[in-house]
Amino acid sequence: MEPVRAVKGMNDVLPAEMPAWHLVEERFRALAEAYSYREVRTPVVEPTALFARSIGETTDIVEKEMYSFVDKGDEALTLRPEGTASSVRAYIQHSAWAEGPVTRWYYLGPMYRRERPQKGRYRQFYQLGVEVYGDPGPHVDAEMIDMAVRLLEGLGIRRVTVELNSLGGPGTRVAYRDALSGFLSPSREALCPDCRRRLEHNPLRVLDCKVPTCRQIAAGAPRITDHLTAEDRSHLDGLRRMLDRLGTPHVLEPRLVRGLDYYTRTLFEIKEEGGELGSQNTLVGGGRYDGLVESLGGPPTAAIGFAAGIERLVLSLPDGSANPIRPAVSVVSTGSATLDPAVVAARDLRLGGIATDIDTRGSSLKSQLRRSDKLGARFALIVGEDELSRGRAALRDLGTKEQVEVPLSKPEIVDAVRTAMEKTT
RNA sequence: GUGGGUGUAGCUCAGCGGUAGAGCGUCGGACUGUGGCUCCGAAUGUCGCGGGUUCGAACCCCGUCAUCCACCCCA
Structure with a gap:
């Protein structure tokens, strides 16, 4: 008899590893609550349209990574691939803005993405994350990034770098995109096959390409920072000033792009250098999404959030961080x-x-x-x-x-x- | 979706053409109510699966599945 195995990319977390998971989860909970966030729990399954409309129809996640199915022949449902969309949906559904102008939520739970598994990347993986609704200013951005850094610090994860970028408002983003594809199109034939495809739906990615020829071409490309409006720029400056004030080192990374369409202005990633993680070394990713609440049917609401991969945090934990449970x-x-x-x-x-x-x-x-x-x-x-x-x-x-x-x-x-x-x- | 590595005892792995091994772990014992160390002993394998080559395959060839890593992308 063939024993039944867990689904590919979906792993059991056995008791021996649990102390490390609990350490991460408990530290996060305590820190988030200290920062005045409150926990929200949303279903693992949502209408497919929620993700298609928020993450973006042409993103990798929506195009090829979602676990979608039709429930009893009517509803199109999907296992959530990330946490923000569900959180925004709940925020709107329960008119959370009526409780006060600023809402701070945190969450914790499994996410699902049908990718090829590898170190630090699984088909069912766990994320912890925070969202703030109703505060458009750069101070929350800085506070949130700093909090993420402190979380890692508290877990003993050293050698992390904060990468920061601004995508500007929705207008800026489109304008820059056009400018970039306008610049790259003449060199189309010289680009690698991957980049030719990127040129179609995500020209920003070309700037990230590792192929030398592509790099050469990209070197002369217009930079997003040159396309920012005065307001975008002052938001970014304000954020960086506050980060300095909080003592959080960071680097401006104008080529930083993320795989979700809803981001505006602030964008950041925190990576670990030379740790246990292989090439999947992004511990935290996040950004501002000022237009999303409105586009999903809520009132215009500024918002920002980040998520971190719990497996990756656990992998990065220094040896001996968590002790086995012993009876007295x-x-x-x-x-x-x-x-x-x-x-x-x-x-x-x-x-x-x-x-x-x-x-x-x-x-x-x-x-x-x-x-x-x-x-x-x-x-x-x-x-x-x-x-x-x-x-x-x-x-x-x-x-x-x-x-x-x-x-x-x-x-x-x-x-x-x-x-x-x-x-x- | 693409590429590469690996699949032998519960775990980590050796064996690379002559019929299966080590370490760790597990269990039992070393004068019968006292653990960790040491010593002794025991159990557990369709050598991932299917086919082929050969007198003979864990070892060679083909296929297949699983798993890991990398690309892509991201947490």
Whole structure:
């Protein structure tokens, strides 16, 4: 019988890796809440149109990476490929602007993209992210980028660089695009096949090409920064000033483009240099999307957000960041007569707030103690016949081998373990 | 979608034409109520799958699947 396997690119996260995931998730939650963000949870499935209209019909994501299906022959649905579209949909659907002029949300959860899996890139992957609605000024941009950097810093992820660019407003973007394709078209034949295709639907990408000929041609191309309006420019300047003030180093990267159509003005990515990640080394990506809420049927609303890949953060964590979970006590029985009271004692300890393991199979004493040791328990509570006859049990410190007798009755046992724990720590 | 690497015990891998191995892990034991170290012992393999070459294939050839990495793109 062929065993069933998980779907390609969709991985199990086993208990051994969980402490690292929890570390990332808990740090993010605490930080986001400290920054006054509140969690929002949206469905994993949305109408396909939501993504087509927000991310853009001609983007890679919408064109070839979405898990889309028709539900019972009517509704066209899609597994969300990113978090912003759903968040905006919820913001509009619940008239969140009515609660106040500025809304700060954070989220955490799985996203789905049908790409070829490789290191740091999976078909089901987890993102954490934040969105701010209702603040058009550059200070939030800076605050948000700085927060992302602090998150990485707090996780011990060093050697990151913040890349920054501005796409200008919607008008600027179109104008620049036209100017760029106007510049590149005469050299069309000299470009690599990929770039010829890029020229059609995403000329900005040509600037990123690694082929030497393309680079040469691109070198003389107009720069987006020359096409920014005075307002766009002052927004960018304001953002950079504030970042400096916050002490967050960053580099201007005029060729930075991102794969989603909804971005306006501020665009940023945070990458890790020379870490565990291979070529998929973007940890955080984000930007401003001032027109999206309105285009999806809400009121005109300025907005900005970022997302980070949790797998990538976990991969980048320094060794030894997360410790395995260990029980404080391991309850050990010495024979069939002591298994019953041992199970009761374990329950009492657990309800007393003490993490406790017990081998309920009633194996040999030696194997139970071996297990206690393997699990990293601090103490073994040995329920032996002799002690039991006096209503007591042996509490053994597995580090020092010191062993004392303690009462097995309910409130006393918890207190006894408590005081023993305080002695060793 | 394209290219390359790899598929042998639960894990990491050796074996590269003569009929399957190591380390780690697991389990048991070393005078029978006391763990970690050490020692002894045990269990587990359709050598990814299908076909071909050969007296004989884990090893060579073809195909196929899986997986990893890279391109593309991104978190």
